[in-house]
Amino acid sequence: xxxxxxxxxxxxxxxxxxxxxxxxxxxxxxxxxxxxxxxxxxxxxxxxxxxxxxxxxxxxxxxxxxxxxxxxxxxxxxxxxxxxxxxxxxxxxxxxxxxxxxxxxxxxxx
Amino acid sequence: xxxxxxxxxxxxxxxxxxxxxxxxxxxxxxxxxxxxxxxxxxxxxxxxxxxxxxxxxxxxxxxxxxxxxxxxxxxxxxxxxxxxxxxxxxxxxxxxxxxxxxxxxxxxxxxxxxxxxxxx
Numbered sequence: 343x344x345x346x347x348x349x350x351x352x353x354x355x356x357x358x359x360x361x362x363x364x365x366x367x368x369x370x371x372x373x374x375x376x377x378x379x380x381x382x383x384x385x386x387x388x389x390x391x392x393x394x395x396x397x398x399x400x401x402x403x404x405x406x407x408x409x410x411x412x413x414x415x416x417x418x419x420x421x422x423x424x425x426x427x428x429x430x431x432x433x434x435x436x437x438x439x440x441x442x443x444x445x446x447x448x449x450x451x452x
Numbered sequence: 453x454x455x456x457x458x459x460x461x462x463x464x465x466x467x468x469x470x471x472x473x474x475x476x477x478x479x480x481x482x483x484x485x486x487x488x489x490x491x492x493x494x495x496x497x498x499x500x501x502x503x504x505x506x507x508x509x510x511x512x513x514x515x516x517x518x519x520x521x522x523x524x525x526x527x528x529x530x531x532x533x534x535x536x537x538x539x540x541x542x543x544x545x546x547x548x549x550x551x552x553x554x555x556x557x558x559x560x561x562x563x564x565x566x567x568x569x570x571x572x
Contacts, residue, residue: 376560380495383489383540383566384565384566385454385456385542385544385563385564385565385566386495386542386544386561386563387454387563388560388561388562391560429495438500438508439485439497439500439508439510439561440485440497440544440561442487442494442495442496442497443494444494
């Protein structure tokens with residue numbers, strides 16, 4: 343799987359949009375970008391994934407650059423409950439393991 | 453609630469002992485994954501099973517073994533325990549479309565709440 347680079351930590355004010363960047367410059371054509379988060383020792387939670395096009399669901403939006411070398415996860419209105427470690431993972435679709443890096447620790451501040 | 457069930461939630465044991473962690477995947481999921489999370493190592497992939505067969509292997513020690521049973525639940529066996537084995541152990545499962553005709557899914561993994569192992 344291609345490697346990703348994320349900032350180790352970020353702060354966001356409650357109610358504002360949280361924009362979490364991820365670099366994946368060596369991504370191959372068939373690899374997807376997945377985002378997961380882990381809230382304080384709970385099991386990681388799937389957020390969203392995409393291949394080329396931008397994606398949106400009830401939790402977040404995923405913006406992938408045209409060259410696919412980077413992406414941004416957007417939490418439109420961050421709440422205190424969004425405080426977590428966010429992982430950007432690049433992998434092929436299908437039943438293959440996720441390989442976690444260190445992720446970004448997002449702190450939402452009141 | 454992800455639908456993945458792990459037992460026990462907490463386990464305290466002594467060095468040299470053996471423990472078994474159990475995982476029940478989401479209904480219909482054929483793939484089960486085991487991960488270890490310790491304070492200094494982050495989330496480490498251990499092993500994956502698909503429909504009873506080992507599919508992928510990660511950083512799993514020889515003292516550890518796993519299996520997936522015909523009813524698709526899985527067990528992770530940890531033996532000759534050491535202090536460094538103290539960690540959270542997560543199980544995850546993934547979806548395989550029944551009509552796909554192959555072991556292919558969307559790549560989403562659904563994680564249980566973990567089993568916290570403390571080795572004293």
